[in-house]
Amino acid sequence: MSEIELKFVTGEHAHHAFTQSVLPLFEKHSIHVASHREMRLENDYYDTNKHDFQNQKMGFRVRGNDGRYEQTLKTNGVVSGGLHTRSEFNIPLNYPQPDLTLFDADVWPRDWDVTEKNAGLTKQFSTHFTRNAYMLELGESKVELVLDCGEACTDKASSPINEIELELISGDINSLFTLATLINDNMPVRLSDVSKAAQGYQLLHGFNAKINPLPDFLALDDDTSTEEAFCLAVQTALAHWQHHEYIFCESESIKMLAEIEKSIRLLLQSVSLYLPVLQCPELLSLHKKLVNHAQKWRWQDDLQSLRYLLSKKSLFNKALNKHPAMVSYLQGRQAGLLYAHEPKKLLFDNDATDIKILAIKLVQNKPWRKVATGYDHTVLEHAKGWLSQGWQTVQQSMPLSKTMGPANYVAVEIVLRQTLWSGFLLGDLFVEERGNFRAPWLDLLTGIDELNALLMLKRSVDDADLESHNELRKWTAEKLTTLIRVMERTRTVAMQREIYW
Numbered sequence: 001m002s003e004i005e006l007k008f009v010t011g012e013h014a015h016h017a018f019t020q021s022v023l024p025l026f027e028k029h030s031i032h033v034a035s036h037r038e039m040r041l042e043n044d045y046y047d048t049n050k051h052d053f054q055n056q057k058m059g060f061r062v063r064g065n066d067g068r069y070e071q072t073l074k075t076n077g078v079v080s081g082g083l084h085t086r087s088e089f090n091i092p093l094n095y096p097q098p099d100l101t102l103f104d105a106d107v108w109p110r111d112w113d114v115t116e117k118n119a120g121l122t123k124q125f126s127t128h129f130t131r132n133a134y135m136l137e138l139g140e141s142k143v144e145l146v147l148d149c150g151e152a153c154t155d156k157a158s159s160p161i162n163e164i165e166l167e168l169i170s171g172d173i174n175s176l177f178t179l180a181t182l183i184n185d186n187m188p189v190r191l192s193d194v195s196k197a198a199q200g201y202q203l204l205h206g207f208n209a210k211i212n213p214l215p216d217f218l219a220l221d222d223d224t225s226t227e228e229a230f231c232l233a234v235q236t237a238l239a240h241w242q243h244h245e246y247i248f249c250e251s252e253s254i255k256m257l258a259e260i261e262k263s264i265r266l267l268l269q270s271v272s273l274y275l276p277v278l279q280c281p282e283l284l285s286l287h288k289k290l291v292n293h294a295q296k297w298r299w300q301d302d303l304q305s306l307r308y309l310l311s312k313k314s315l316f317n318k319a320l321n322k323h324p325a326m327v328s329y330l331q332g333r334q335a336g337l338l339y340a341h342e343p344k345k346l347l348f349d350n351d352a353t354d355i356k357i358l359a360i361k362l363v364q365n366k367p368w369r370k371v372a373t374g375y376d377h378t379v380l381e382h383a384k385g386w387l388s389q390g391w392q393t394v395q396q397s398m399p400l401s402k403t404m405g406p407a408n409y410v411a412v413e414i415v416l417r418q419t420l421w422s423g424f425l426l427g428d429l430f431v432e433e434r435g436n437f438r439a440p441w442l443d444l445l446t447g448i449d450e451l452n453a454l455l456m457l458k459r460s461v462d463d464a465d466l467e468s469h470n471e472l473r474k475w476t477a478e479k480l481t482t483l484i485r486v487m488e489r490t491r492t493v494a495m496q497r498e499i500y501w
Contacts, residue, residue: 004168004173004176005165005166005167005168005176006165006166006180006191006360007163007164007166007192007193008163008180008184008189008190008191009162009163009189009192010164010188010189011188011348012162012187012188013162014148014149014162014164015130015147015149017187018147018164018183018187021186021187022186022187025182025186026136029178029182030138031136031137031138031179032137033135033136034135034136034137034142035134035135036132036133037132038131038132038133039065039133040065040066040128040129040130040131041063041065041127041128041129041131041148042064042126043061043062043063043064043127043128043196044096044123044126045059045061045123045124045126045127045197045200046062046098046121046123046124047121047122047124048120048121048122049120049122050120052117054197054201056075056076056109057076058073058074058075058076059072059196059197060072060074060100061127062093062096062097064096069092069093069094069095070090070092070093071099071102072088072089072090072091073089073103074086074087074088074195075087075089075107087107089103089104089107098121100114100117100118100121101114101118124200124201124204125152125153125200125201125204126154126200127150127151127152127153127196127199127200128151129148129149129151129161130148130150131146132146132147133145133146134146135169136179138175138179139171139172139175140172141170141171141172141175142168142171143166143168143169143171143176143179144166144167144169145164145165145166145179146164146165146167147163147164148161148162148163148164148165149162152196152200153203154200154204157203158203159203161196163192164183164189166180173364177357177360180357181354181357184350184353184354184357185350188345188348189348189353190242190245190348190352191242191353191357192246193239193246194246202250209247209250209251209253209256210247211244211256212240214236214240214266214424216424216427217423217427217428218232218233218236218424218425218426218427218428219428220232220379220428220429222380223378224378224379224380225375225376225379226274226278226376226378226381226382227278227366227368227375227376228379229274229379229425229426230270230278230379231366233266233267233270233274234271234362234363235363236266237263237264237267237270238263238267238356240262240263240266241260241263241264241267244256244259244260244263245347248347254304254307254334254338255307257303257304257343258303258304258307260347261294261300264293264294264297266421266424267290267355268287268290268294269418269421269422269425270421270425271287271290272287273425277368277372277374277375277382278368278372278375279371279372280370280371280372281367282361282365282367283362283367283368285358286355286358286362289351289354289355289358290355292351293351293352293355296346296349296351297346299340299341301452302333303334303337303338304449305449306334306453306456307334308449308450308453309330309453309457310327310330310331310334314453315450315479319472319475320472322471322472323469323471323472325464325469326461326464326472329460330457333460379426379429380429383426383429383430384501386422387423387426387499387501388501390418390419390422391419391499393419394412394415394416394419395495397412397415398412398491398495400491403488404484404488404491405484406480406484409447409448409451409484409487410448410455413445413448416441416444416445416448419441420441420442420445423438426501430500430501433501434500435500437497437498440491440493440497441494443490443494444487444491447483447486447487448487451480451483451484451487454479454480455480457472457476458473458476461473
């Protein structure tokens, strides 16, 4: 059986917030509650000592509810920005003892020895929660809305569960989006692509706050249509966004905030790039919302400059270690930015979730088909023109005849990043030709990051205005001069590279 669902998490008791803020609005929006039931669900997840289920991205559990038991296998499905499509297999049990041999043989990966796996099963973790399940009717559609409140736990650790899941039982998939929008408009939520099984495994193995880097290029083929390329770009940006906001919520690692902003910029550039061909009111609306939302993350530039300055691995570490008062000042500024902008609250921002819902809905409904032409042509037909347009803008912004200083590089940063994002989105169409064209431009971006950090340090030294900082002021000025000299050489090399498209 296949499921299509959307999942939210909330920072508060999900059912209480829902009954207070959302449920009273159903009648106004012609949403009929056909049934409601409350259950206490006790779930034990099993795996082998080699974690075969986790490695296959499958979840296997035994669930108890009021003396009845059921074992469930969830296979690795497809997640598109937050919309889950996956297969689920359920077998009733007389006792809370798992038995893999009861499933049909065709549900398993090839070459699995089910008898061996069955003998090696051990309980890994549990999720215990109260579920309130509502069967809703929206016109001809039926949607099950469930609110789960409880915890995931191992022998040594636990974490809260406050989730809202919408599963399409029958009818139009847009019913999910109608409900999702109503929920988002009336309580703080964020879309999630993390299952309870994944949450349990993270408790079991310990949380690893690592960045999941984007590939060098978005994977495309010569015959990839414009529509397909756009949808892939949107899904990639949304997946990157949701993954790193989850890691930030769990770890509060500020490196993740830079990845979230990167995701928003990638999504904005994807919409901007494809808008001329896929132009429709829905895409124009998403573009406007993204432009506004990106402004809410501009403070990230300063935060990441501060993180760069304070990193023990940066080129600033040795010099700043001699000036503990300045380090303390920079740490204070960093803490002040985090306090002022409340990133956790920003992740539950109504506009952020609205953007994700709109983006997923666009990918599902493809509304441009009603008003646009050319969406079914290969993206290769558009790629050369789009890349050339970006390249011309860069050339005009930093011609070789012009000597550039710090202010010039700061001014061209946005244009350069947008152009390189376009290269990320389209460069895979030119595998043989692209060579090392991007390398010096990416080096320039790294240089701009260093430049922003040095300029931040220069302003901080001036603001602090302490005599003891004259040495640091001199060091900063020398580093700025050296960095601009290196960047100018890199720019010369970059400008002389042959375009690959």
